[in-house]
Amino acid sequence: MILAYPVFCASGGVSRQVPCASDEENNLMVKRDESSELLRELVAHLRQNRTQLREEWVGRISETRLLTAMTKEEIFAEATSVYDSYVEALETETFEALQAYARNLSERIIPRGVETHEVVGIVLLLRDVLARSLFAKYQTDFKKLNRILDAYEPAANRIANTVAVGFVQERERVIRQQQEAIRELSTPVLQVRERLLILPIIGVIDPQRARQLTEQLLRGIRTNRAKVVVIDITGVAAMDVTVANHLVQTVEASRLLGATVIVTGLSPEIAQTLVTIGVDLGKMNTVGDLQGGIEQAERLLGYKVMALAETS
Amino acid sequence: MEVPILKQGQVLIATFQAALSDADLNQLRSALVQQVVRFRSRAVIVDVTAMDVMDSFASRTLREIAHMIRLRGAETVIVGIQPEVAFAMVQLGLTLEGVATALDLEEGLAYLNQKFKIMK
Numbered sequence: 114m115i116l117a118y119p120v121f122c123a124s125g126g127v128s129r130q131v132p133c134a135s136d137e138e139n140n141l142m143v144k145r146d147e148s149s150e151l152l153r154e155l156v157a158h159l160r161q162n163r164t165q166l167r168e169e170w171v172g173r174i175s176e177t178r179l180l181t182a183m184t185k186e187e188i189f190a191e192a193t194s195v196y197d198s199y200v201e202a203l204e205t206e207t208f209e210a211l212q213a214y215a216r217n218l219s220e221r222i223i224p225r226g227v228e229t230h231e232v233v234g235i236v237l238l239l240r241d242v243l244a245r246s247l248f249a250k251y252q253t254d255f256k257k258l259n260r261i262l263d264a265y266e267p268a269a270n271r272i273a274n275t276v277a278v279g280f281v282q283e284r285e286r287v288i289r290q291q292q293e294a295i296r297e298l299s300t301p302v303l304q305v306r307e308r309l310l311i312l313p314i315i316g317v318i319d320p321q322r323a324r325q326l327t328e329q330l331l332r333g334i335r336t337n338r339a340k341v342v343v344i345d346i347t348g349v350a351a352m353d354v355t356v357a358n359h360l361v362q363t364v365e366a367s368r369l370l371g372a373t374v375i376v377t378g379l380s381p382e383i384a385q386t387l388v389t390i391g392v393d394l395g396k397m398n399t400v401g402d403l404q405g406g407i408e409q410a411e412r413l414l415g416y417k418v419m420a421l422a423e424t425s
Numbered sequence: 426m427e428v429p430i431l432k433q434g435q436v437l438i439a440t441f442q443a444a445l446s447d448a449d450l451n452q453l454r455s456a457l458v459q460q461v462v463r464f465r466s467r468a469v470i471v472d473v474t475a476m477d478v479m480d481s482f483a484s485r486t487l488r489e490i491a492h493m494i495r496l497r498g499a500e501t502v503i504v505g506i507q508p509e510v511a512f513a514m515v516q517l518g519l520t521l522e523g524v525a526t527a528l529d530l531e532e533g534l535a536y537l538n539q540k541f542k543i544m545k
Contacts, residue, residue, distance in 0.1 A: 331508030338528060362515040369511040369520070371504070371527035371536075396522075 149206070151264040156204040158250060159243065167196050170235075170242045177238065179231045183222070191218065192235075199239060203268050208275045215279030223280075223287055232280045233273070240269045300326045302333035308340040309410050311403075315348030323359040330363060334372045341410040342367055345403045347378030357386045364397060373413060374398060377406035428453045432464055436537060438530070440472040450486045457490055461499045467541065469494050470533045474505030484519035491524040500540075501525065504533040 159166065171192045174180060180188055194214070202211040219232070247265065251258035295316070303311050312330055334342065344360075352360070364374040375398045379387070387397070400406040411418060426449060431438045437460060439453060457469055471487065473479070491501035502525045506514070514520065527533040 327512060328508070331511060335508055335528065338532070340528075340532075362512065365520045366508070366511040366515045369503075369506045369514060369526050370508065371532055396520075 147260070148264040151261050152203060152206070152268065155247070155261060155265055156200055158246070159200045159203070162246060163196065163200075166242060166246055167192055170196065170239050173238050173242060174235055177234065179234045179238075180227060182225045182227055191222075195235075196239070199272060202272050202275075203265075206268065208271065211272060212275055212279055215276045216283050219280045219283035223284055229277070229280060229284070233277045236273045236276045240273060243269070296322065296325070300329055302329050302337075304337050304339070305407065306411070306414070306416065308338060308414055309343070309407075310334065310337055310339045310341075311343045311345060311407070313345045313348065313403075318349060318352055318356045320355055320359065323356050323363075327359065327363045327366065331366060331370060334367060334370050339372050341373050341375065341413050343375045343377055343403065343406040343410055345377045345406065346380075346383065347403065349383065350380055351382040352386060354386060354390055357383065357390055357392075361387075361390075361392050361397065368396070375400055375406045375410055377401065377403050428456075430456060430460060432460075432466070433534075435465075435467040435541070436534065437461060437464065437466045437469045438472065439469065440530075441475050443475055444478060445476075445483065447482055450483060454486060454490050454493070458493050458497060461494055461497050466499055468500045468502065468537045470502050470504055470530065470537070472505050472530050472533075473503060473510075474507070474529065477507060477510065479506075479510045479514055479519075481517060481519060484514055484517075484521065488519075488521055488524060491521070500537070502527055502533040502536060505529050 171189055174188060174192070175185065183191070195218070198211050198214045202208055222232075244262070244265070247258065247261055251261060300312065300314065300322070303313075305311055310330075310333055312326070312333075314326065318326070330342065330344075333339065344363075346360075360376070364376070367374045377400045379399055398409075400409055408418075426443060426445065428439050428441060428445065428449065430453075431440070437457065439457060445453070457471075460466070461469055469490075471490065473487075476483070487503055491503070494501045503521060504527045506526065525536065527536050
């Protein structure tokens with residue numbers, strides 16, 4: 114039968130009405146009580162066999178060649194604290210402490226080159242080691258084993274999840290930080306002579322960096338009153354079609370500001386890309402290397418560079 | 426708003442004071458094309474420093490002005506395109522190909538003086 118109306122219990126002197134717990138909810142509560150009792154038993158078991166299980170776990174870790182970046186002693190020390198936080202998380206069923214520990218651990222081990230699969234691997238190994246010990250302990254009482262596993266598995270999975278997510282988040286944070294740093298040292302616009310700028314570009318250009326580059330260049334042309342700009346892309350191995358198009362647009366936009374752009378140091382791959390997208394070569398002024406580019410720029414500006422005297 | 430056209434020696438200078446309507450642009454075009462012959466000018470400088478937006482009509486009109494003036498025997502230099510405007514124009518494919526450009530009025534005049542010197 115489906116209860117159409119909520120039934121309210123009278124609750125002492127307080128006039129507030131509280132919905133009655135239905136039978137089903139009561140059942141659930143009993144189950145939850147039982148499961149936390151089982152968890153308590155489980156935790157006691159894990160505490161008792163701490164030394165042995167921990168050693169077994171460390172053994173399994175080195176067996177499967179995880180965490181090769183760390184020494185045996187370090188692994189043992191980390192394993193001890195991971196084990197303790199693991200048991201604590203099982204006991205309290207709160208994951209904040211574990212989360213903080215996972216983040217802290219990740220912070221320490223990411224710079225040493227520990228990979229995601231290793232961290233996930235060791236946590237799953239610990240889960241397996243503990244499950245095995247439970248099998249061994251309750252092998253005579255299959256029903257109890259079942260119930261213990263019912264309590265253990267969700268908690269263990271959540272722990273594995275928490276640690277993995279913590280690790281990945283920390284990693285992403287590091288990556289974001291590095292991206293930020295790269296962006297900051299990105300693109301200098303340098304004046305080498307009156308009215309001559311160079312823009313050396315090194316590394317990979319993504320669309321965002323390309324946009325930033327264009328902005329800085331156009332602004333640089335205006336503030337330095339440049340007539341010629343040499344863009345040196347010797348340090349760029351390859352660029353995709355979008356970025357190549359962007360480069361061509363930058364050249365054209367510079368021309369609209371009255372500056373001539375000379376592009377130097379095109380790698381064969383970039384040359385190929387530019388040909389593929391069908392750049393109008395009349396608009397693009399390209400020279401093999403930076404020296405040649407600067408020489409041509411000086412010619413355009415009417416400079417003539419010569420040695421003062423023959424040195425003997 | 427009409428665009429004033431100043432005569433400076435052999436050069437006519439038209440300076441945009443604000444964003445222009447399409448009608449103003451058309452008016453500027455016919456005025457320039459007439460005056461370039463009347464004053465026997467050798468060049469026209471169009472200063473667009475004050476334009477912070479350039480739509481496709483304005484950009485097309487500028488190109489038309491340049492081409493018409495060439496047919497009338499003079500040269501055009503567009504000066505003072507803002508960096509943001511320049512990039513927006515290029516992205517829209519409005520590159521003013523075949524039209525001389527310079528950073529500002531001073532640069533435009535320097536460019537023309539150099540050119541006249543060579544032609545002399």
